[in-house]
Amino acid sequence: MSEEKQQVSRRTFLNYTLTGLGGFMAAGMLVPMLRMAVDPVLQTSGGGDFTNVGLAVDDITTEPQRVDWKIDQVDGWYESEVSKSAWVFKNDKNEIVAFSPVCKHLGCVVSWEGNEDYPNEFFCPCHNGRYYKDGTNVPHTPPLAPLDEYDQKIENGMLFLGKVRTREEAKPREEA
Ligand code: FES
Secondary structure, three states, X not given: OOHHHHHHHHHHHHHHHXXXXXXXXXXXXXXXXXXXXXXXXXXXXXXXXXXXXXXXXXXXXXXXXXXXXXXXXXXXXXXXXEEEEEEEEEOOOOEEEXXXXXXXXXXXXXXXXXXXXXOOEEEEOOOOEEEEOOOOEOOOOOXXXXXXXXXXXXXXXXXXXXXXXXXXXXXXXXXX
């Protein structure tokens, strides 16, 4: 092999090596930057987590009671504290029920027995929306779907609530 051939070969080898090393170093810098930029968007918010809402199972009766709590919510880079509410009670089967108070018509807040003309019902004052105690919308009132339900679990005798689901999506309830 001639001296000139050996030099070309060495130069080519060095070119490949330096190019590869440069690319490797560039990737090493770019990957963390990309990850930092994209990660918050890919992360799920805290919506799927369960929160202790401060209500002991023993204090849950057949009378719906309103429970309020706060969660930390992360949307992309924005972190905020969000207020949540639920109407909680035990139904005829002694199952714990936790309804979202958000009206299925246009999103106002429903109240248990919010109108004296409609006892034993949830009532929405915005357009006189009504729901039976089991959350089903009363026919011929504005809401066209039942109230949503929270996922729930019980730990150490306390109620934990999670994600809100439509009636079709809701998981079977735990008996208390
Ligand atoms: S928003 Fe509740 S009835 Fe319209």
